[in-house]
Amino acid sequence: MSDLRDMFFEECDDLMEVLSTGLDDLQNGNGDAETINAMFRSVHSIKGGGGAFGLDRLINFAHAFENVLEDLRSEKIEADPALIALMFSSFDHLNDLVDAARDDNDIAEDAGASILADLKQVSPPENGGADEVEVDSADFMPLTLDIGGDNDFGPLPDFDLPPSLDLEADPAPPMADPLPTGDGINAFSIEFSADPGLYSRGHDPALLFRALADLGDVTVSADTGNVLALAEAGDALSALSWTLQLIPNDGVEEDDIREVFEFVESQCVLEISTTVVEKAADTDLPELALPTLADEAPAPDEADTAVDATAQTAPQPAAKPAIKVVEAKPATGKKSEPRNSTIRVDLDRVDRLINLVGELVISEAMLRQSMNELPVSANSSVSEAIGQLKTLSGVLQESVMAIRAQPVRGLFQRMSRIVRESSRTAGKDARMLMIGDSTEVDKTVTERLVEPLTHMIRNSVDHGLETAEDRIKAGKPAQGTIKLEAAHRSGRVVISLSDDGAGINRVKVRKIAESKGLVRPEDDLTDSDIDNLLFRPGFSTADSISELSGRGVGLDVVRSEIQALGGRINLQSEPGKGTSMTISLPLTLAVMEGMLVTIEGESLVVPTVALRETLQPGQANVHEFCEGDRGLSMGGEILPIVDLGEALGFRRQLSNLDNQALLLIEGESGRRSALAVDNIIEQREVVIKGLEQNYQSIPGIAAATILGNGKIALIVDTDQMIPAAGKSQLSLLKGQEHAEVA
Amino acid sequence: MTKILAIDDSRTMRAMLETALTEAGMDVDLAEDGVEGLEVLPDAAPDLVITDINMPRLDGFGLIEGVRKKPEYASLPILVLTTENGDALKQRARDAGATGWIVKPFDADKLVAVINRLVV
Structure with a gap:
């Protein structure tokens, strides 16, 4: 049952997504009848599933919501802006109810009460409010003698009598099998x-x-009195009527009998009465065997005498009898597959597959490398086959990565709610525009983007957008727009969030940064430098801590979360026009772009995310300080030089950097340093292998990868390679043993 | 073995039906809307069909009408599984040719009892 429950909530996510898409379409004027139908079905399915798990509150709310959608569907009401707004709130509340039910949380008694009331006002429940959702599993309609609207033939009396009245038109025939006294x-x-x-x-x-x-x-007797007349009229099917006598088992009530006729009540004439019969020694019908039912039913016109129902069954309208004798058919081997276009797979399995494919790609590269060392012609069939293997493994890797990919739509829709909520709280009017929401991103990435994006949106609404009055004064529409956009760009996913607000107040930002000691008044800062101060730890632009974004975290947290995903974040702002933040992410967390370098013959990978520049140091721009610290002067700034080989314990500090290459890196904090390495080999994609699971955590090393030649290369944790201001590089990994690399 | 074709667009509901009916020793085929239901019907060759009403592409009414149109299924029992309990809806289902209905959330025992009543 808990599996089903999980499945239900997973399905709810999908259904909420359909609902959300529909709402957006309605709002943007792209909605049509099918949009509303799909929305209706979603709420309906949530209600249906909720019923199975006894989620009464969810059911009742979904029911009210569904009624509104039903009225919308039947065009009783129109999707005007007020109704769309109500449906958005309803969507949010339904989401809350689903979440609360999923987590077994209580939700405030009065939460959503006004929304529910509004929904009920738009579409009053049928039966003047008496229509709570029925939870009976069985259904009993009041039984009436209703011969049905589809009664298109004459001889049956056209009446509708309460059950207590006798059916004069068809008096009960004498029992075929009189009972002994x-x-x-x-x-x-x-x-x-x-x-x-x-x-x-x-x-x-x-x-x-x-x-x-x-x-x-049961004793059954059939009356075929009408057969001939009806047969002439071409409709002999209903010619038979039956009289049955039931000597009930203990505890059997009239209702139990009516239940048997539950589904046919409107397609038959049924009269049940109680009677006293003489006790039968034995009836002919201890059990109603149906041996003849599998045979061809006799033609109606043969049934010209009263017959026992066991011998005479109703003729079937179709050639194939409705009743089949239970056949001992051999099992067909397999159940026909449910024709789903999707299957659900444990994430673990997918990850395992991704890992294996990663290994395969590496093995393939190793094979190719060894081939190069063999005296084999490039035109030989072996080389050709290996070339094919390379193509195939590349395609395979791509396809496997695609399994984990998911459209960002779900994420965007969650954010759409954040926009609504935060603008409501801030007393601002904002709408959200989504572009490229079908862009696919690794599932883990989308999950881990929720928090940073939420924070960014709150920030935009709170600090970016102006109040309606200010906007009108500035000649902008009163309603602000938050645009969330996703796209694939050169092998990465780019997600940008922009607002059409006032832009960054650089004078104010600079003043705050100075007051917090982040910059000095005499520092020469470009606009972009000032904008990026927002990402510095401990920076907060709000004069007072607002309810929304002032939660003790600044954009620096957003930045570090993005960087933890191997991403970068950039900010652009134009005063009066708005601000946009752009996040650039790898398509998957399993593969990383890195610069392959060597130190003392060991291969190392420096993530390109952190890499800004590579250069050869000249005598002129390397400065020696005390304790062997060295700095690189660049554009008037002195950056610490870190000898990577020494920092990782590969060697003692080099006295001379002339033959070294320098990699300029920038860490989360925006601080930079230059890494000295022996050689830069190439930039390439590497499959990330966690060290913690396989070995242990090593200071200064983020992970490892396996190179084409089968050797292990360590991936440098660049953030740990940037000395804090005023600290010597020897304190980089202070208190921690230097890594020993075999 | 009683063969059931269960048609519902909700995968939770499909799973619940499959579980309940399989446990009762029935053989269950699934389809997720009316169109698919009609497609798989000949292969599934069910003794009874259970169908939802609100479904994309082809709803339950459409499905029932589609089934009844084919002479070989004219007397195939079809149960409607619905959250609605309105008379009008039931009448519509009956007009389309439904044999009976079960109100969601269904009770597995009741469902099995009803099915057993409708098939030999």
């Missing part, structure tokens, strides 16, 4: 005749009688 016992007398509609809906009187036989001893 004896003690009187209570019995039910059941009169039944079927409409043609009964047969055309898959019913069979014989099955009804069989069900009755479960309730007691």
